[in-house]
Amino acid sequence: MSDTNAVRLDAQVRIVGTGLLGASIGLALRSQGIDVALADSSPSSVHLASDLGAGRPAHSDDSPKIIVVCVPPDVTADVIEAELKAFPxxxxxxxxxxxxxxxxxxxxxGVDITHYVGGHPLAGRERGGAISARGDLFLGRPWVVCRDEETPxxxxxxxxxxxxxxxxxxxEMTPEAHDEAVGLVSHVPQIVSSLMAKQLEGASDEAVRLAGQGVRDVTRIAASxxxxxxxxxxxxxDSIVGVLENLQKDLQNVTDALRDISAPGARKVIAEEMSAGNAGVARLPGKHGQNKRYAQIVVLIDDRPGQLAQLLTELGELNINLEDLRLEHAEGAQMGMVEFSVVPEVRETLVSELEKRNWRVA
Amino acid sequence: MSDTNAVRLDAQVRIVGTGLLGASIGLALRSQGIDVALADSSPSSVHLASDLGAGRPAHSDDSPKIIVVCVPPDVTADVIEAELKAFPxxxxxxxxxxxxxxxxxxxxxGVDITHYVGGHPLAGRERGGAISARGDLFLGRPWVVCRDEETPxxxxxxxxxxxxxxxxxxxEMTPEAHDEAVGLVSHVPQIVSSLMAKQLEGASDEAVRLAGQGVRDVTRIAASxxxxxxxxxxxxxDSIVGVLENLQKDLQNVTDALRDISAPGARKVIAEEMSAGNAGVARLPGKHGQNKRYAQIVVLIDDRPGQLAQLLTELGELNINLEDLRLEHAEGAQMGMVEFSVVPEVRETLVSELEKRNWRVA
Known part of the structure; x- marks a missing residue:
């Protein structure tokens, strides 16, 4: 491992609440040799997390330097208060x-919060519980830290x-900016996804057979x-209601325009709402969607062991580093599609090299 | 190729409209040696599609057995009418x-539609035009065919x-059932995704930095x-407005309940809406989400050429056929995560084999 990956903490860590996040933190810290004490209102939950390798059950003589409270929001303040008192x-x-x-x-x-620093890892899974925990859950994810003016x-x-x-x-963010941000990029999308999915509840079998990747993506987090x-x-x-009200207005506009689509201006209303959607999704940073940092290449391979390895071995020989890769099987087809991203400069040469080697580039 | 993949058509095909779908159909048919004649209101569009390998420009003495009209909905009837007349x-x-x-x-x-059979492939990409065409675009996808009582x-x-x-x-579906189905599983999700994305348009840079996979998935098709x-x-x-009205009611319910979250029953309203969302998303068939046909394995690899090939070579040696594979890079991290699916029976043995070979299984 490089220096940037060296372990920084050299202290006992106490984790209170051994669900998905608590157990994932424990797994990651244990893999770095850090002493992790686990506590939970449910002793069996502590034992499960401990068996999974997330730490050891807490002892009465523990003296943690840092305590991570990983309990649901409704009881977070109670537990923080108790922990501040127990470990001053x-x-x-x-x-x-x-x-x-x-x-x-x-x-x-009136709790003295000098020793409290709020945190929020932007990471999670649809599946909860210690059993779904992963030490790599937080890799590369943003983790908001809310400092106070009083925070040493x-x-x-x-x-x-x-x-x-x-x-x-x-x-680092203020609690206000944090809550407004997650309201917009996490909480409202959850509501939107759930409500869209609700409309599918009574759908005919015939209708859901036609579902494609679009509706699947829109409703994925509705499984939460x-x-x-x-x-x-x-x-x-307070951060969510205003966004939901704007969304309602927009939905009303589109519904009204559609209902009377031949009226002057109706199509313009829909065009403007959808263009604003184009602009909105373009605000999201990173690889997803309309990423222009990488070029995509699709290769068709036979559906048998060794084919993908052979392709990747040859890519290695060509000294190509893949930025992203997806293998997909078409239902019932005898072939798979490998879609991968490379830096745009190498795309053209690579395609001709692959074709020279008899790979089917789509 | 197996018998099930043998070419069925033995006839000249004429494609009118050489955008994404027309050119993709042409590419697929040409790869099977079928004679494809291309027509488009834009001659340069025909030449582009032809250069890409989707067929040859149509001649005045063509005698196609089947004509595929691939033009936007607003002009579809005009073109169908003209083609029925030109090629009786x-x-x-x-x-x-x-x-x-x-x-x-x-x-x-009053057009005689005896020789017209409606069709709709449930396939597409956010990127349009012949340049985005792929011969494999339709692999395994549903393709609705609307027959009439008069259809021979x-x-x-x-x-x-x-x-x-x-x-x-x-x-096979009736046009009525088709339109209702796609309204629900395609058109309304598009509106929902666009309107959610619109809310991000004015977001602060700080807020969009916190965006995770959830909001990305919900808004992916908003780029259309x-x-x-x-x-x-x-x-x-007619198929969409009713669904949008239901969605509006649900959105109103959740907004009202949130605004007055301490009121008796408010939490129950939200719980019921979200549970209905759970039930709705569970209606979607296939691999996505709650698929239980395959077991997932995650392996951490160093971010350098050859690592993934090495892993896949070893999987080939172990005679493991991958059902699905994803390589992801954590932003800024010196490693990638390879997530793949295997049949559940081999999972346990495979994990221990991989660990024996010093792969880091997460």
């Missing part, structure tokens, strides 16, 4: 996906070291469990 | 994503042979071009 020398952080709600509760109770530099540094050790990217989401949405309603 | 012995089919709209136009004009069996058989030669799966979609939505408004 430790720094307490959390992973709740809302930041103002627990902060306001702590402030209202050493406490902030400790939390950021933890974040870096988990492979995530610390981003309602229990946790109700807490998140309720705790961040 | 041929079967005319189309690929418009609405089926009642062109049919009603033809009927209103030979005409239907010819269209179904075309569909099978393109690797797609013909599904408005021009064609306005025609599709307008032509299918």
């Amino acid at each position: 020398d430790a720094v307490v952080t959390d992973v709740a996906s809302v930041k103002l709600f627990p902060l306001h509760q702590l402030q209202a109770r 530099a050493w406490a902030l540094a400790l939390v950021e070291d933890l974040v870096l050790d988990l492979g995530a990217v610390p981003i 469990s309602p229990g946790l989401w109700i807490q998140i949405l309720g705790a961040n309603k | 012995d041929a079967v005319v089919t189309d690929v418009a994503s609405v089926k009642l709209f062109p049919l009603h136009q033809l009927q209103a004009r 069996a030979w005409a239907l058989a010819l269209v179904e042979d075309l569909v099978l030669d393109l690797g797609a799966v013909p599904i 071009s408005p021009g064609l979609w306005i025609q599709i939505l307008g032509a299918n408004k």
